[in-house]
Amino acid sequence: MAVSTAIVGWESSRREKLQGGGHGGGGERREHMFEKVVTPSDVGKLNRLVVPKQYAEKYFPLGAAARSSPAGTVLCFEDAGGGGETWRFRYSYWSSSQSYVITKGWSRFVRDKRLAAGDTVSFCRGSGGRLFIDCRRRADSSTSLSPVAAAALIKAQRPPSMSVVVDEKEVVHGGGRRCLRLFGVDLQLRAETPALDLQL
Amino acid sequence: MAVSTAIVGWESSRREKLQGGGHGGGGERREHMFEKVVTPSDVGKLNRLVVPKQYAEKYFPLGAAARSSPAGTVLCFEDAGGGGETWRFRYSYWSSSQSYVITKGWSRFVRDKRLAAGDTVSFCRGSGGRLFIDCRRRADSSTSLSPVAAAALIKAQRPPSMSVVVDEKEVVHGGGRRCLRLFGVDLQLRAETPALDLQL
DNA sequence: GCCTCCACCTGAGCC
DNA sequence: TGGCTCAGGTGGAGG
Known part of the structure; x- marks a missing residue:
């Protein structure tokens, strides 16, 4: 599978510090895949991120088996911010709403990154199937609004x-x-x- | 099962025109079961009708299996108004509120019938387990409100x-x-x- | 008892 | 117009 590099248990080592010195150092080329301006629901109590279908099917395709399976799959992302964290998300398809969602693990990301509605999360990939996630604040977050x-x-x-x-x-x-x-x-x-x- | 005549997929034929000429014509005897004056919640965005427990347990009993199952069951009602529509509702028990509710399909009924708070829905049954649903406007529905x-x-x-x-x-x-x-x-x-x- | 997660559901809006 | 997407919900299970 091109998307998920490993399927591991949730309980062990949710975050790991990665040494910068391993294979594939900082100068690696990364391909931008897509980004999403998160909605209030994406950072709220629903604890899930809706992945726009066009991007989901292009970059995170689920096989027919995983699509019908309630378990979905696991996507592992390295933190593009350089902290070295690894984020593990459950990724699955909800047939009832016909949408692709990141569920388990997402609320932790929202909390740790203090993600707020209007912020942007972006997804990139490097060599060897490595995936990266990054986020940035929306420009006007602390200034007074017009x-x-x-x-x-x-x-x-x-x-x-x-x-x-x-x-x-x-x-x-x-x-x-x-x-x-x-x-x-x-x-x-x-x-x-x-x-x-x-x-x- | 005495209550539900058929469990069918949602996608196919949500409404079917029934021929009047089949078995059990228009002159059949129908037993009145109960009626409810619907509340604002019953016709609002909660998309559910709370079935008073006394009537639910008397007329629409759920077996222990269906009570604990999230799926509940499906109730099929014919339109007593003569239009010939068939209304399929999901019917289940919400243990959190200890109440019996009609959920899926209800919002369609509310919309199509233009049901408003204060209106009355009534439930009858005929022979062969056939179920009928009807509704009538509250007396002052068309006059202007103070x-x-x-x-x-x-x-x-x-x-x-x-x-x-x-x-x-x-x-x-x-x-x-x-x-x-x-x-x-x-x-x-x-x-x-x-x-x-x-x-x- | 709260939080997370899961499997549903629906309406609004867009194309 | 109708179909599709998706934001915003639900109850329930489990930790």
Whole structure:
């Protein structure tokens, strides 16, 4: 199998420090496979990463047996960040939703990397079937959001069936700083922000 | 099994037109089993109908095997309204809530029948183990709701974490008829309705 | 009792 | 339009 280098028990050595001096040093060529901007669900309590089908079938093909098997397979990734960790994920196909998912082991990655919605995980491969995983923060994670970006974020995080129109009348003035309270979230508005008419 | 007449795959023929001319014509005697006034949850996004335990155990008993099995069983109902549809529902026991529920297939019924909170679904059985389902609107379903009743209805149907204040400014005047749009729902207001200050 | 994991399920949105 | 994808859910088992 080209994708999974080893199938091992979960309990032993979840992470191993790899010595840099082994075969295949740091200068190796790595092929970028794909990346995904993770959704709130990908980093939330569902403890799973949905792998977009196009990439899953191209880079992590499951044989017919593994596709129908509930066990799926195990994918081992080296940490591209250089820490040397090895991440072992269970990878399988959910026939009910017809989607490919990384499940067991994923929540640990999310926690250890402090992965948040909007961050990007990227997948590469090197020689000898070695797989690498990396992640990076989204650019605006700690800066204040523009009202439009905040609206997009709220739109992404609110329940899908909600439809709400907010207009200038909802804007609250306090202490010279304009604040829009939406679903319990106080949004600071820049002073130069014009009148809002957000259609979420 | 007395309850389920057939267990079939979901993918094939979710609804079938039944010929009226088969065995057991329209004049057959049907025994009324029970009915339920459906709650907001029964017609909401939970996609399930809670079957009152007393009726469930009397009319739709699950054997010990099916009770513990996650699969439950499948109940097939003919449409008592005469349309000839067959409704297939997954029926199972949720041990966590110790309740009997109809899950898969229910949301389709809710949608197709435009079932709303307060409506009544009734269950009957005929000869040969045939099951029938029917529903009827609650008496006031088509009349306009008072703002207070509308607020209560919205409060019951919105997600519990939502906190929204709506005031008169949200009221839209159009064609002489006042309309309050809340979460995508247009509420017709009576002409004599005073200024609104609903705290949901 | 909580957390993880598993096998389902559905609606929205996109093509 | 219909089909497909996938984000966001569920209950239950097990540690």
